[in-house]
Amino acid sequence: MSYNPKEIESQWQRIWEEEEAFEPSGDRKKPKKYILSMFPYPSGRIHMGHVRNYAIGDALARYYRKRGYDVLHPIGWDAFGMPAENAAIKHGLHPGKWTYENIEYMRRELGALGLSFSRKREFATCDPLYTKWEQEFIIRMFEEGLLYREKTTVNWCESCHTVLANEQVEDGRCWRCDNPVELRDMPGYYIDIVSYAQELLDDLDSLEGKWPQQVLTMQRNWIGRSEGLEFSFELTQESREKLSGLFKGYNVFTTRADTIYGVTYSALAPEHPIVKYMIEKRLLDDDIAGKIERMANMGERERAQAQKEGYPLGISVIHPLTGAEIEVWTANFVLAAYGGGAVMAVPAHDERDFEFATLYSLPIKRVIEGGELPYTGGGKLIDSAEFDGLDNEEAKRKIIEHFQKLGIGERKVNFKLRNWGVSRQRYWGAPIPLIHCPKCGLVAEKRENLPITLPEDVEITGEGNPLENHPTWKFCKCPHCGADAERETDTLDTFVQSSWYQFRYTVDPEKWEETGIDRESARYWMPVDQYIGGIEHAILHLLYARFFTKALRDLGYHDIDEPFERLLTQGMVLKDGSKMSKSKGNTVDPDSIVEKFGADTARLFILFAAPPQKELEWNDSGVEGAYRFLKRLYSRREKVKHDSIPEIEHSSLQAASKEARAKVYEALRKSEDVFEKSFSFNTLIAAVMEALNALERQKDDRVWSEGIYILLNLLEPIVPHIATQMSEELFGRRNLRKSIEIREEVFVTDTVTYAVSINGKRRSEVEVPSGAEKETIISMAAEAGSKWLGDMQIVKEIVVPGKLVNFVVKPV
RNA sequence: GCGGAUGUGGUGGAAUUGGUAGACACGCCAGAUUUAGGAUCUGGUGCCGUAUGGUGUGGAGGUUCGACUCCUCUCAUCCGCACCA
Numbered sequence: 001m002s003y004n005p006k007e008i009e010s011q012w013q014r015i016w017e018e019e020e021a022f023e024p025s026g027d028r029k030k031p032k033k034y035i036l037s038m039f040p041y042p043s044g045r046i047h048m049g050h051v052r053n054y055a056i057g058d059a060l061a062r063y064y065r066k067r068g069y070d071v072l073h074p075i076g077w078d079a080f081g082m083p084a085e086n087a088a089i090k091h092g093l094h095p096g097k098w099t100y101e102n103i104e105y106m107r108r109e110l111g112a113l114g115l116s117f118s119r120k121r122e123f124a125t126c127d128p129l130y131t132k133w134e135q136e137f138i139i140r141m142f143e144e145g146l147l148y149r150e151k152t153t154v155n156w157c158e159s160c161h162t163v164l165a166n167e168q169v170e171d172g173r174c175w176r177c178d179n180p181v182e183l184r185d186m187p188g189y190y191i192d193i194v195s196y197a198q199e200l201l202d203d204l205d206s207l208e209g210k211w212p213q214q215v216l217t218m219q220r221n222w223i224g225r226s227e228g229l230e231f232s233f234e235l236t237q238e239s240r241e242k243l244s245g246l247f248k249g250y251n252v253f254t255t256r257a258d259t260i261y262g263v264t265y266s267a268l269a270p271e272h273p274i275v276k277y278m279i280e281k282r283l284l285d286d287d288i289a290g291k292i293e294r295m296a297n298m299g300e301r302e303r304a305q306a307q308k309e310g311y312p313l314g315i316s317v318i319h320p321l322t323g324a325e326i327e328v329w330t331a332n333f334v335l336a337a338y339g340g341g342a343v344m345a346v347p348a349h350d351e352r353d354f355e356f357a358t359l360y361s362l363p364i365k366r367v368i369e370g371g372e373l374p375y376t377g378g379g380k381l382i383d384s385a386e387f388d389g390l391d392n393e394e395a396k397r398k399i400i401e402h403f404q405k406l407g408i409g410e411r412k413v414n415f416k417l418r419n420w421g422v423s424r425q426r427y428w429g430a431p432i433p434l435i436h437c438p439k440c441g442l443v444a445e446k447r448e449n450l451p452i453t454l455p456e457d458v459e460i461t462g463e464g465n466p467l468e469n470h471p472t473w474k475f476c477k478c479p480h481c482g483a484d485a486e487r488e489t490d491t492l493d494t495f496v497q498s499s500w501y502q503f504r505y506t507v508d509p510e511k512w513e514e515t516g517i518d519r520e521s522a523r524y525w526m527p528v529d530q531y532i533g534g535i536e537h538a539i540l541h542l543l544y545a546r547f548f549t550k551a552l553r554d555l556g557y558h559d560i561d562e563p564f565e566r567l568l569t570q571g572m573v574l575k576d577g578s579k580m581s582k583s584k585g586n587t588v589d590p591d592s593i594v595e596k597f598g599a600d601t602a603r604l605f606i607l608f609a610a611p612p613q614k615e616l617e618w619n620d621s622g623v624e625g626a627y628r629f630l631k632r633l634y635s636r637r638e639k640v641k642h643d644s645i646p647e648i649e650h651s652s653l654q655a656a657s658k659e660a661r662a663k664v665y666e667a668l669r670k671s672e673d674v675f676e677k678s679f680s681f682n683t684l685i686a687a688v689m690e691a692l693n694a695l696e697r698q699k700d701d702r703v704w705s706e707g708i709y710i711l712l713n714l715l716e717p718i719v720p721h722i723a724t725q726m727s728e729e730l731f732g733r734r735n736l737r738k739s740i741e742i743r744e745e746v747f748v749t750d751t752v753t754y755a756v757s758i759n760g761k762r763r764s765e766v767e768v769p770s771g772a773e774k775e776t777i778i779s780m781a782a783e784a785g786s787k788w789l790g791d792m793q794i795v796k797e798i799v800v801p802g803k804l805v806n807f808v809v810k811p812v
Numbered sequence: 813g814c815g816g817a818u819g820u821g822g823u824g825g826a827a828u829u830g831g832u833a834g835a836c837a838c839g840c841c842a843g844a845u846u847u848a849g850g851a852u853c854u855g856g857u858g859c860c861g862u863a864u865g866g867u868g869u870g871g872a873g874g875u876u877c878g879a880c881u882c883c884u885c886u887c888a889u890c891c892g893c894a895c896c897a
């Protein structure tokens with residue numbers, strides 16, 4: 001009977017389903033492993049990236065299950081979001097119906113890959129039961145002041161009709177639809193992630209070596225901590241009067257307190273309140289006011305690329321140490337959202353300040369010795385009063401201390417990270433469970449009324465927020481005073497759902513009604529031992545999920561600090577050198593590969609073609625090669641004549657059989673490192689292929705039986721169907737139940753091959769009895785290399801045990 | 813501009829971490845089998861050379877008995893950040 005993947009695969013998938021083979025046992029005395037691949041968005045069909053992601057996770061889950069761990073390996077659906085709503089606009093289909101139909105379809109596709117997921121723990125984030133607990137967390141955050149409402153300038157995507165968080169703007173464009181982002185002033189909800197910035201930064205150290213360096217670096221840069229001095233520039237008397245006494249001054253932040261004596265002007269962001277006030281009160285020329293407004297309204301990206309531009313405001317501040325008057329300008333390179341939207345400018349030692357000063361012929365004053373201006377390096381201070389002669393690093397400390405002593409400035413830590421805007425003006429998301437009461441203000445919905453669900457009867461047109469437009473949904477009573485009130489119609493960013501799903505899986509499904517996160521289960525299962533997903537989430541999801549973990553911990557839901565112990569970022573699947581995409585027409589449909597070759601072939605190819613971290617180039621003939629290997633493996637059933645590992649006296653075997661056993665056990669020895677550390681499945685598969693090749697070169701039945709017994713054990717996590725089928729047939733699956741002991745004796749050989757090199761160049765080789773004395777080895781090697789040693793004087797002999805002999809020679 | 817990563821046959825990729833470079837696979841070549849194609853099997857396959865041999869891990873130096881591996885410089889590609897004061 002030849003290899004028939006379809007039959008074998010559907011049979012085992014059915015059996016696993018019936019046996020509920022992949023549910024965790026719940027036995028808390030067993031060691032645990034929580035293996036999690038990032039859950040998919042139910043877009044409609046799976047793609048090769050999914051296959052890769054889940055093939056890696058499944059291999060690990062199956063490996064640990066076999067090693068006796070209780071394994072949690074769940075799957076779910078990141079089910080809220082824009083595409084469902086777009087489909088609704090286009091086809092008039094309700095987003096919920098569209099989503100659940102997609103889930104149904106994709107569940108079948110993933111099922112056909114034979115992935116060992118816990119079925120009982122599957123959920124979609126749009127399930128009301130999931131929303132219920134999420135809304136409770138949001139209410140708790142609201143009560144603790146961690147979630148707040150504020151009107152600010154936001155990133156607005158006109159094509160998505162919604163606001164975006166900072167992290168979701170890439171190169172000034174929407175991360176989802178690539179539309180340029182506009183700035184708008186709007187009220188919205190924010191989560192105070194910045195108050196966790198320090199912990200989020202510090203705990204990255206504990207992930208060192210367990211997360212890819214690249215991701216750690218990206219997160220550190222995104223959080224962007226910097227330390228410096230914050231002080232206030234006081235306006236001159238005359239300037240105060242000009243501003244009707246409404247402003248005394250403003251704060252600035254600097255990391256270069258050492259250059260304080262080099263300040264020659266100061267600059268405000270065009271959005272700064274003082275600038276806004278001056279425009280409003282027509283304190284500037286109309287012409288200039290117009291130009292400033294145009295600067296302020298430029299998009300983020302546009303502005304970053306624009307030429308430096310600025311205008312004097314006709315006001316001055318007083319230098320806090322020298323008392324000198326300093327001109328105040330407004331400039332387009334000053335960011336409103338950072339450090340108070342104002343800077344002290346030191347053109348001699350800052351490139352931006354220099355460029356600006358040169359452009360507008362502003363004074364430049366050097367205060368640090370060193371190279372050409374602008375000079376940003378270190379050195380001794382000059383022209384800096386009592387700080388002259390100090391090294392600039394020391395001066396930083398001393399000057400900050402000086403400010404503190406005088407009570408005019410503080411040491412300050414600033415972060416680039418900004419608070420997470422979670423409002424979305426869309427329908428298909430989790431409603432924010434807050435209510436606007438004309439008397440009580442913004443209040444939380446009562447717990448017993450959760451979840452607040454979405455209305456079914458909506459018209460989704462893409463114009464405006466369907467919840468806002470719904471005739472009745474938003475009208476309610478205030479939970480405090482009973483007055484007529486209105487529900488919040490914004491829904492939550494979908495990244496909120498994916499920020500805590502890793503905890504939800506740990507809850508026993510029987511308790512899903514009564515609890516959102518169960519402390520005891522979380523303590524047992526968390527953190528996720530191995531998380532697997534794409535690098536594109538290096539900031540977004542991974543930062544939010546880390547933050548949520550800490551926030552929920554502090555709200556008393558569990559005791560975990562970091563959600564993901566180890567992270568593997570898999571590379572993309574490419575075809576013809578570029579990412580598979582419909583627009584390029586270079587996609588390969590997983591279903592058709594499974595249909596033609598079977599799931600095992602797809603899994604084998606994808607794990608064999610490249611290490612998981614690297615990009616993977618899809619190759620049709622490579623797939624056929626994988627299929628060929630499985631066919632060959634399957635046909636070797638006939639070589640197996642024993643139903644377990646037979647007794648073998650190693651020394652009595654012929655050389656080829658010894659060699660085969662050594663290859664088999666080498667593969668076995670390699671497997672632990674591959675599954676637990678390196679994840680280089682490609683090399684394990686190569687080792688298995690080598691072992692099979694070596695088995696074919698020998699004839700001993702017992703060695704065959706032992707070899708197949710072990711190789712199937714190693715292959716089961718990678719190609720589970722064929723491995724289980726053959727194991728069932730040949731060994732009653734006994735070979736899959738536990739790890740197999742390594743027989744060290746197979747690595748002991750009678751002779752060892754030594755390479756013979758002369759001056760580091762390999763010339764020959766020689767068989768040396770194992771255990772030979774150094775002198776024997778050298779003389780045998782000299783014999784083998786005599787052709788090259790003839791007229792030479794041996795200066796030095798180097799013996800690397802078991803490897804080679806190197807003769808260092810020179811002409812006589 | 814700043815930061816990070818990667819450069820090994822025609823291709824995907826190995827190399828026990830300083831010790832025989834190119835495992836394993838794809839492709840290709842030759843042969844066997846087959847009515848033919850496909851499939852399968854056997855052998856070969858870094859480059860130059862008929863050959864003894866030479867040469868070879870992006871390039872140039874260096875350390876070492878010995879370097880894909882360590883150091884310096886350099887080139888290329890990819891990724892991330894991008895006025896964060």
